[in-house]
Amino acid sequence: IKPLPSDAPVGRIDENSFSPYAGCRKFSQLPMSKKTKDGLTKAKYTKMTEIQRASLPHSLCGRDILGAAKTGSGKTLAFIVPILEKLYKMRWGPEDGVGSIIITPTRELAGQVFDVLREVGKFHGFSAGLLIGGRKDVEAEKERVNDLNILVCTPGRLLQHMDETPNFDCSLLQVLVLDEADRILDVGFKQELNAIISQLPKQRQTLLFSATQTKSVQDLARLSLKDPEYLSVHEES
C-alpha cells in the first residue's frame, strides 16, 4: 500500500478502497468520458470541491458511497458525474429504459438537480425526467416513464409510479442516488423509501449523500448500501 499524499481527501483508506486518483484536484484529472468533461467545462466546473475529490475516485469505479458534507459543498456533481459515466460505459441507450434513479426530499431540490443534470449531461444522449408531485399530469407521465434513462424524483411520486404505472420497469437499474438523505427522512418519507428500495434490484451501485449523519441515516445506509466508502468532509480547503 502506497503512503497517502499529504493532501489526500478525508476518508477510510485501506487496501480495498485505495484509488490512484485520490490526490486529484481537477475534474480533468479523473478518468471520464470527453462528453462529461465537456459538460463540466462548459458549465465552468474545473476544480473539484472537497466532497467531490473525496468521493469521485471511488464512485467512478462503482463503489457504494455514504457521503456527509454540509449544504453547499457540491454534493450534486458528486452523484451526477458517476451516473453519466456508468451509463456511458455501459452504452446505455433509449431501449434500455431506467438506468438511474435520483431521490430527493422536495420538488424544489429535484428541480435543481434536474437542471444540473441537463447542463452537465448535455453532450450525452440520455433521456431524463423530473417526476414530482403537484399539478403535473401523472397520466401523461405514466406513458413516458419507461422511455426515460434517468429519473429525478420525490419519493411519493416515484412510489406512485411503482404502484400504478403499467409495466413500470426498473429491473435494469444501475445507480440509485439518495440525495439529502437526512432531509428525506425528516420530511417523513422513511416508509416510502423502504418500500421503494425493496422493489429495486439488489445488484446496483448506491450513492447516499447527506448533510448530517443521524441515526436514521445510518439505518437507511445499512438497508441500502453494500460495503460503502464512508466519506465525511467538514471544511472546504
Ligand code: ADP
Ligand atoms: P450541496 O448539494 O452539497 O448542498 P450543490 O451541489 O447544490 O451543494 O452545490 C452548491 C453550489 O456549488 C452550486 O451553486 C454549484 O453550482 C456550486 N459547485 C458545485 N461544485 C462546484 C465546483 N466543482 N466548482 C465550482 N462550483 C461548484
Ligand code: MG
Ligand atoms: Mg444537494
